[in-house]
Amino acid sequence: MIDIIKNEDLYNHLNEYDAVLIGTNTYQVMSNGIQLQLMLNYPYVYEENLKTKYADRRKIGTLCECKKEGEPTICLCFIAKGYNFRSDLESDYLSYEGLENCLKLVNVLYKGKHLASYLLGSSEFDGNGDRERIMNIFKDNIKDLDLTIYDYKQKSRMDFVKETMTKEFEMKKKDRKKYYEMVKKRKEEAEERFKKNGHRRY
Numbered sequence: 001m002i003d004i005i006k007n008e009d010l011y012n013h014l015n016e017y018d019a020v021l022i023g024t025n026t027y028q029v030m031s032n033g034i035q036l037q038l039m040l041n042y043p044y045v046y047e048e049n050l051k052t053k054y055a056d057r058r059k060i061g062t063l064c065e066c067k068k069e070g071e072p073t074i075c076l077c078f079i080a081k082g083y084n085f086r087s088d089l090e091s092d093y094l095s096y097e098g099l100e101n102c103l104k105l106v107n108v109l110y111k112g113k114h115l116a117s118y119l120l121g122s123s124e125f126d127g128n129g130d131r132e133r134i135m136n137i138f139k140d141n142i143k144d145l146d147l148t149i150y151d152y153k154q155k156s157r158m159d160f161v162k163e164t165m166t167k168e169f170e171m172k173k174k175d176r177k178k179y180y181e182m183v184k185k186r187k188e189e190a191e192e193r194f195k196k197n198g199h200r201r202y
Contacts, residue, residue, distance in 0.1 A: 002138060003148045010118050010150035011037050014072040017148070019065075019110055021117035023099075023126035024049065025080035026059045032125040033154030034118065044068040049076060057081070061101030063109070075109075077102040077120055080127045094127025096137065103141035111144045118150045125154060 011034050014020055022034060028049050030039040039046040048066040052059055064076040079099045099121050106115070121127035121134050138149070155163075 001146050002142055003146075004151055005148060006151045008150055009152055010034060010116060013116060013150070014074075017072070017116040018113040019073040019075050019115050021075050021077055021106060021115060021120060023079045023118075023120040023123075024076045025083045025126065026052075026057060026078055027055050027083055028052070029083040031083070032157050033123055035125060036157060036160065038074060042066075042068075042071060042074065044071065045074045045076070052078075060095045060098035063102060063105050065109075075106065075115075077106070079121050083125075092128050092130070094121040094129030094134075096121075096129065096133065099127075099129075099134065100137050100141060103138065107141055107144050114146045114148070116148045116150065118152070118154070123154050125156075 010020065022038065022045075024030065024035060028046075030036055030046060030049065045066040048064055052064055059078040060081065062078050064078070066074040066076065077099070079095055079102055081093045081095055102120075119131060119134055119138075121129040122131045138147070
């Protein structure tokens with residue numbers, strides 16, 4: 001059974017499922033979207049990816065299961081023929097056959113489990129494929145497990161940079177406000193002491 005949740009970030013729900021499916025390329029590049037979030041915050045995922053052979057097209061259509069005690073199980077699905085900032089790639093660089101093979105393996109490996117995914121291969125970071133064709137591949141191959149698909153726009157590397165900069169700026173603003181409030185309070189306390197002691201300020 002397939003359920004779809006719209007406009008909700010899959011990254012915020014990793015621990016709610018038996019495993020989470022993530023689309024990736026054969027070059028071990030995890031530089032945008034949820035791939036980048038996993039690489040930065042769940043390093044065991046990237047470490048497992050690095051154990052696979054670099055740029056080996058034979059990986060397409062295979063899986064890499066990433067596990068660590070107490071952490072979410074991440075299943076990397078090798079479906080992209082490259083990565084999004086390579087200029088020699090076509091705009092659609094998803095291997096549809098690879099996606100189909102991955103989902104067939106998932107259906108067997110996680111039979112009876114509850115999994116989560118986004119629409120693998122549809123983002124500009126893991127294939128930029130045709131959404132309708134991808135959804136049909138999911139429907140044709142996911143039979144023996146429950147899958148929740150999070151349908152949302154993933155963030156680019158620059159989006160994360162902008163967010164970080166904005167948070168830092170807001171933090172500085174809060175620090176400045178806190179400083180000014182402290183100065184004001186000390187000034188008021190000083191004025192009060194002057195009044196109480198009968199001193200004049202010059």
